[in-house]
Amino acid sequence: MNGNIWVLASADSVAIATTLVLAALGALFTERAGVLNLGIEGILLTAAISSFLAADSSGSIWLGLIVGSLVGALLAGIHAVLSVVLRANQIVAGLALVIFGTGLANFLGKPAEGKTVATIIKPLSFGPLSDIPLVGPIVFRQDPITYASIVIAILASLYLFRSRPGLELRATGDDPATVDAQGLSVASIRIRYTLFGGLLVGLGGSWLMLAQSAAWHQAATTNGIGWIALALVVFAGWRPMRLIFGAILFGFTLQLPFTLQAEQITFIPSALMQMLPYLATLIALIGLSRPSTRNKLGAPKALGIPFVRDER
Amino acid sequence: MRSPIRVVFEQRNETPKHLSILVPLLSVVAALVVGALFLLATGYSPIETYSNMLSDGFISSRGITDTLGLSTVLICTGISAAFAFQMNLYNIGGEGQLYLGMIGGAWAGLALGDQLPTFVMIPVVLLVGSLAGALWILLPAFVRSRLGTSEIVTTLLLTYIAASLVKHFVYSPGSFFVTKNSAFPQGRLVPDSASLTGIGDTSLYPTFFLVILITLGLFWVVKKTEYGYRIQVISDSPRAAHYAGINANRTTLSVMLISGALSGLGGAVLIVGPFGRLDPGIILLGYGYAGIVIAALARNNFSAIIVSGILFAGLRSGGDKLQISTDTPIHIGVMLQGAILLFALGGEAFRRYHIHAVRTERATQ
Numbered sequence: 001m002n003g004n005i006w007v008l009a010s011a012d013s014v015a016i017a018t019t020l021v022l023a024a025l026g027a028l029f030t031e032r033a034g035v036l037n038l039g040i041e042g043i044l045l046t047a048a049i050s051s052f053l054a055a056d057s058s059g060s061i062w063l064g065l066i067v068g069s070l071v072g073a074l075l076a077g078i079h080a081v082l083s084v085v086l087r088a089n090q091i092v093a094g095l096a097l098v099i100f101g102t103g104l105a106n107f108l109g110k111p112a113e114g115k116t117v118a119t120i121i122k123p124l125s126f127g128p129l130s131d132i133p134l135v136g137p138i139v140f141r142q143d144p145i146t147y148a149s150i151v152i153a154i155l156a157s158l159y160l161f162r163s164r165p166g167l168e169l170r171a172t173g174d175d176p177a178t179v180d181a182q183g184l185s186v187a188s189i190r191i192r193y194t195l196f197g198g199l200l201v202g203l204g205g206s207w208l209m210l211a212q213s214a215a216w217h218q219a220a221t222t223n224g225i226g227w228i229a230l231a232l233v234v235f236a237g238w239r240p241m242r243l244i245f246g247a248i249l250f251g252f253t254l255q256l257p258f259t260l261q262a263e264q265i266t267f268i269p270s271a272l273m274q275m276l277p278y279l280a281t282l283i284a285l286i287g288l289s290r291p292s293t294r295n296k297l298g299a300p301k302a303l304g305i306p307f308v309r310d311e312r
Numbered sequence: 313m314r315s316p317i318r319v320v321f322e323q324r325n326e327t328p329k330h331l332s333i334l335v336p337l338l339s340v341v342a343a344l345v346v347g348a349l350f351l352l353a354t355g356y357s358p359i360e361t362y363s364n365m366l367s368d369g370f371i372s373s374r375g376i377t378d379t380l381g382l383s384t385v386l387i388c389t390g391i392s393a394a395f396a397f398q399m400n401l402y403n404i405g406g407e408g409q410l411y412l413g414m415i416g417g418a419w420a421g422l423a424l425g426d427q428l429p430t431f432v433m434i435p436v437v438l439l440v441g442s443l444a445g446a447l448w449i450l451l452p453a454f455v456r457s458r459l460g461t462s463e464i465v466t467t468l469l470l471t472y473i474a475a476s477l478v479k480h481f482v483y484s485p486g487s488f489f490v491t492k493n494s495a496f497p498q499g500r501l502v503p504d505s506a507s508l509t510g511i512g513d514t515s516l517y518p519t520f521f522l523v524i525l526i527t528l529g530l531f532w533v534v535k536k537t538e539y540g541y542r543i544q545v546i547s548d549s550p551r552a553a554h555y556a557g558i559n560a561n562r563t564t565l566s567v568m569l570i571s572g573a574l575s576g577l578g579g580a581v582l583i584v585g586p587f588g589r590l591d592p593g594i595i596l597l598g599y600g601y602a603g604i605v606i607a608a609l610a611r612n613n614f615s616a617i618i619v620s621g622i623l624f625a626g627l628r629s630g631g632d633k634l635q636i637s638t639d640t641p642i643h644i645g646v647m648l649q650g651a652i653l654l655f656a657l658g659g660e661a662f663r664r665y666h667i668h669a670v671r672t673e674r675a676t677q
Contacts, residue, residue, distance in 0.1 A: 038464065042650075078654060081658070082654065082657050082658055086657070086658050086660070086661035087321070087661060087665075088657040088658065088660055088661065089657065089660075091402050091464065092604075092608050092653070092657060093654070093657050095404060095601075095604055095608075095653075096605070096608070096650055096653035096654045096657060097650070097654070098601075098650075099598075099601055099602075099604070099605060099646065099649055099650035099653065100647060100649075100650025100651055100653070100654055101650070102598075102646060102650070103643050103644070103645070103646030103647030103648070103649065103650050104350070104643075104647050104650070106641065106643035106646065106647075107350065107354075107641045107643040107644055107647050108354075110641040110643070218596070219596075223472075224469070224472045227465060227468050227469060227472075228469075230465055231465050231469070269480055269484050271476050271477075271479040271480035271483060271484065272476060272477075272480050274476045274479075275472070275473045275476040275477075278469045278470075278472040278473050278476075279473060281465075281469055282466060282469045282470065282473075285461065285465055285466055285469070286451075286455050286459075286461055286466065290459045290460055290461055291460045308321075
């Protein structure tokens with residue numbers, strides 16, 4: 001065993017955190033508007049295969065990312081129509097989206113089985129900076145989307161807490177009646193942020209496909225990352241900056257089984273080791289999501305509740 | 313100037329009877345249309361695909377018995393989901409509880425099968441499987457009833473943990489569940505005393521009738537017993553339940569445990585029935601997730617679950633055979649399942665509200 005593997009493992013944690021950050025940010029924007037979208041896992045998977053097919057047929061990774069993101073927004077649009085316009089049960093609607101998304105992704109993915117993307121998104125190199133021991137591989141050897149995801153999280157934080165539309169967004173999730181009384185359309189705000197959230201989740205799914213997996217493995221491509229992202233939003237108290245740290249932490253648990261396997265550290269059987277990210281998430285959720293703690297953390301007060309104006 | 317049009321949702325006091333039938337029916341039709349568009353876009357013939365699914369799923373005699381056989385486990389996961397959903401408890405981890413039911417059932421079959429006769433063994437396997445399913449929801453149920461922690465993501469995360477457990481028991485060397493000295497890792501078949509044979513050499517097992525009986529029993533429990541009444545009161549108004557002195561926490565715990573046990577029963581049914589062994593192939597089948605769709609489409613009504621369970625079994629079994637007969641991806645079945653639920657949810661709005669467009673009167677001085 002050498003120390004180097006743990007540097008690489010940390011670098012991998014940062015990398016794998018990219019999908020978590022993007023998917024959780026998508027969920028965060030949606031939930032801040034008061035809409036609970038449990039369909040993240042289905043959106044991630046469909047976006048992943050769409051980006052694969054687009055990149056594979058066009059030869060352009062960037063086109064893949066764009067198509068994947070748009071497909072993410074499109075699927076989130078279904079959720080928006082059901083939960084905002086038609087006031088359906090948001091929990092069941094989100095689950096329906098997971099099932100539909102999984103079936104659709106596997107259906108579309110049939111021609112992709114056993115194929116890999118020709119070129120994947122490559123890490124950037126910052127010359128000598130990338131070669132600094134410890135810091136180099138972790139900070140200066142990531143790919144553009146990983147850097148972008150952190151920038152997006154910082155911008156999201158500024159937008160939410162330092163801008164007028166951010167204030168309106170938070171108000172829509174906490175107290176839609178007041179937003180309505182201000183003359184703003186609750187429905188329109190909720191639909192917009194649900195779509196935007198889907199776009200971010202779609203980007204996360206596309207990145208997972210085009211930078212991380214490179215090959216289509218059906219549902220194992222996302223393997224529950226969407227659900228971990230949903231838990232991460234609670235863990236981060238609906239705040240984008242905390243989400244980055246949470247994502248790196250959960251990213252560490254996601255890559256650890258693979259690192260240990262590669263190092264042939266086998267005192268824990270690998271199948272059991274693969275439980276780690278879900279166990280860690282479960283423990284974090286149980287610790288944090290009591291209703292009293294949730295409120296203290298800052299859960300949007302009108303989360304999951306359709307807005308119906310009192311007709312007078 | 314023309315005044316703008318506004319869409320008004322007017323809550324219905326009473327749902328017209330025809331809509332209760334029309335909405336689910338149109339959902340299925342709309343989903344088939346969407347599926348047809350995807351099939352056309354990917355170069356398959358929708359008519360050929362659907363007629364194959366119809367004959368393989370429902371019309372041919374082999375198709376009917378296969379469908380009823382598959383519906384056995386799907387009705388289990390359907391009533392499991394519905395039993396919790398009716399109290400607004402979203403146990404979406406039926407999939408994982410089903411895996412545990414298989415593990416528990418296989419363990420009982422392998423450990424005790426040589427010592428006990430069939431008429432004792434079958435109930436034992438089903439019971440141990442159900443208990444294992446209940447065990448798998450114990451933690452989410454406990455923290456939900458004691459701390460109020462939402463059960464939605466906790467039950468789901470446990471499904472991934474259960475999947476790892478299944479893989480561990482099948483792939484780790486020297487596991488109790490696998491055949492010794494086999495060329496490739498494979499679950500060990502339970503002894504004959506712990507397995508049933510299909511009726512008339514089909515894939516329809518006697519467990520089908522047992523599951524139907526249990527479903528009708530639950531229908532009776534919910535409609536006619538004091539326990540069922542308590543569930544109704546808590547789901548309609550937790551406040552009223554509190555003032556009526558109903559212990560909602562204890563009911564929450566018991567409802568969730570029963571829900572877990574029913575999914576576990578689904579897993580055990582696979583052990584005495586078609587699988588006969590712990591098989592990691594179950595992980596890709598999504599029978600537990602299908603239960604959510606079946607329950608939602610039946611609007612948590614237990615007698616309706618029998619119908620929607622058989623319908624979905626036909627859809628799945630017809631879809632599964634497509635791959636063999638026409639090389640159409642089998643996942644069309646799962647996709648249609650999700651699409652039907654999406655349309656049914658949308659259609660629910662038309663059932664609950666009288667939706668109409670009105671021209672809003674502009675206030676004049």
